[in-house]
């Protein structure tokens with residue numbers, strides 16, 4: 001594949017194209033374990049430039065990989081067969097905020113938290129709350145259908161996207177969806193774009209539903225001697241019709257990691273649940289918290305604490321917040337890898353799944369911790385291992401396979417939040433085996449030359465481990 | 477092509493020592509999960525918007541150099557020297573990667589591979605030849621007999637009037653500083669990648685400043701005396717706060733936290749308490765204290781990338797102007813210099829003005845006013 005860098009520079013300007021080996025190397029990875037170099041990086045500044053770039057790439061059958069902050073954990077922006085990385089961060093305008101219609105319109109390079117900062121004076125916020133919200137772009141959130149700790153109440157990005165402007169593979173420009181919350185006008189193509197990981201079109205504008213900022217908030221924590229009790233508590237809360245704004249679980253490995261690294265003195269129990277309710281009416285929030293407390297007690301919860309004091313709430317959340325850095329310091333020589341990181345299972349299966357994850361980790365000589373937005377059925381895990389050791393990668397590969405087999409057995413899904421990329425390709429293809437051809441037909445209709453983020457989702461390689469280089473000094 | 481023996485020896489030695497500084501960070505680099513959290517407030521990536529310019533990009537390039545997947549080049553050196561050492565990424569990194577140590581080591585390897593900039597070489601030679609960054613044998617500390625060791629540092633040595641003011645303040649507060657014929661602490665050697673020179677310089681420094689504790693004037697020297705020499709360095713503002721009498725200056729200012737204070741030494745309250753004691757009201761900028769924004773003057777970019785440095789500084793001045801006050805106070809001579817220049821440019825181009833002053837001026841003014849009032 002020969003890329004005409006001069007032509008790219010004509011389209012977007014000299015300063016917005018890079019092909020130095022150092023830049024290509026930096027853009028060869030994201031937050032996943034993989035690495036593969038692009039041939040050029042291009043930063044379009046407007047829709048016309050995106051259209052021209054795609055016309056050029058389509059004519060010359062050059063892969064184009066849209067990229068926001070590159071914080072995806074499954075290799076979504078790793079260019080498996082080279083091509084052009086389309087860095088969308090320059091298109092970062094908030095086009096309009098319409099509180100009266102409860103919507104806003106933004107370009108794809110807008111950072112999630114920046115949008116929230118601009119919405120705050122209007123008394124609104126954009127509800128999907130990915131932990132990476134301080135740096136991730138709306139385009140990337142749309143690509144992955146991102147969500148976060150508040151998904152239990154507000155849903156994921158797909159629930160908040162109602163309209164979109166998209167440049168297709170051939171450079172055509174289309175407007176999808178509407179400006180209204182309800183829309184029964186045929187195929188919901190804007191929603192289809194959400195979670196398509198840059199394989200169907202380049203999002204150049206999005207119409208988003210926004211929510212009023214809640215006036216009251218309270219937070220609580222409870223300890224459980226067994227995972228079963230914690231799991232039951234979570235199911236019971238949701239089944240009771242309570243809609244917490246957060247319902248999180250930390251397992252024993254996670255608790256130990258936080259204690260080892262931060263000396264927070266969390267109790268030596270099998271599970272800790274952290275919950276939050278928010279709303280416009282104080283009494284309603286208090287009522288829901290009271291009910292959650294009762295459910296915790298019924299399920300043998302101990303050390304139950306509830307507070308609406310901001311400092312106390314920060315303290316309660318501290319353990320959960322410090323979990324991530326703690327994991328990377330869990331044990332000398334073990335490093336955090338983003339593998340099998342965000343499956344979702346039916347609520348009643350949470351405890352069993354976490355148990356099984358621990359067994360699988362033990363069997364395969366890696367460390368796995370489980371935590372996450374269990375109120376939405378979402379379990380995060382991280383595999384901790386010596387990333388320079390070949391045998392550890394083989395163990396990790398087996399562990400990933402076994403975890404997903406179990407998740408599918410209990411009726412869960414491969415990714416609840418972070419997307420598929422190609423790290424999760426094998427499990428995704430297994431899970432969705434009878435709809436893969438449908439997906440391929442949609443892809444072919446919109447991108448017949450297969451230039452948009454190829455080799456991802458249904459077209460991902462069968463072996464994630466050997467699909468391309470790992471970004472570590474090891475050849476498994 | 478015939479290879480000269482000398483070249484061959486150089487080649488063998490170079491290969492044997494290649495990346496010797498980065499080698500010790502391999503594990504640390506594996507801890508980087510490439511999450512990009514370090515983008516959040518990095519002043520450089522905010523300006524350029526290229527991933528290569530953020531901490532993640534720098535760690536990835538360093539890893540590439542160590543792994544042999546990238547070869548040292550001027551391009552990579554330019555990128556690795558584009559960092560103000562503002563420490564913001566250290567605060568944001570969830571994995572607590574030692575980002576600045578890795579960048580320093582990458583710089584050291586690049587310098588040893590022959591990619592030092594002429595400007596940086598010039599400064600280092602100045603230190604080696606004259607003991608200060610200016611290369612001026614006239615720039616010397618006025619030795620002074622006294623009790624408490626005071627380390628002045630190059631930035632204040634080059635600004636003798638400011639130094640005198642601090643000494644007068646200390647005297648007035650009953651502190652009797654002893655001043656040696658000091659030489660540079662060597663921080664520029666470490667931060668600009670001249671590690672071999674620093675190792676030699678270290679010994680000379682310790683001879684010229686043989687103390688275990690000291691009062692310091694410059695925030696960066698304070699950090700470096702602590703981290704590089706294990707000297708119990710106390711910044712002069714910490715000392716002043718303990719002894720400063722009250723005054724009523726009745727002014728309103730905004731305060732810019734130098735990065736080595738806000739994120740390095742966590743000296744956040746002391747300057748504010750001093751200003752409060754002097755009857756100065758502080759109107760905080762949108763980003764202040766731990767979240768203070770960099771002035772653009774650190775890490776060597778002031779010497780090699782003045783446009784970038786100026787753009788960062790102008791953003792900070794815009795923020796200061798947004799507070800609606802007329803005076804911006806800071807406590808670092810480099811911040812003062814960079815911000816003054818930016819303020820002047822903004823005043824000329826946009827007609828908006830703010831005056832930039834160093835905190836010692838305000839303290840001196842307060843002491844004089846206090847004396848007059850009583």
Ligand SMILES: Cc1cc2nc3c(=O)[nH]c(=O)nc-3n(C[C@H](O)[C@H](O)[C@H](O)COP(=O)(O)OP(=O)(O)OC[C@H]3O[C@@H](n4cnc5c(N)ncnc54)[C@H](O)[C@@H]3O)c2cc1C
Nearest residue numbers: 068069070071072076131137139140143146147197198203
């Ligand atoms: C530490 C950490 C914590 C995280 N926490 C969460 C979390 O809580 N919840 C969560 O959901 N995710 C999380 N993630 C994953 C990731 O950060 C998010 O999914 C995020 O939304 C991705 O945004 P980005 O800008 O980095 O996108 P990128 O990674 O750059 O891209 C993501 C996908 O979107 C596509 N894309 C980007 N821009 C466009 C566009 N304009 N048009 C079409 N396609 C586009 C890309 O091709 C890619 O397939 C986390 C990641 C890390 C490293």
Ligand code: SF4
Nearest residue numbers: 518559560562563565
């Ligand atoms: S120290 Fe500051 S300038 Fe350097 S990479 Fe970190 S945030 Fe960016």
Ligand code: SF4
Nearest residue numbers: 508509511512514569
């Ligand atoms: S924040 Fe830390 S872990 Fe994340 S990319 Fe930056 S250096 Fe790496």
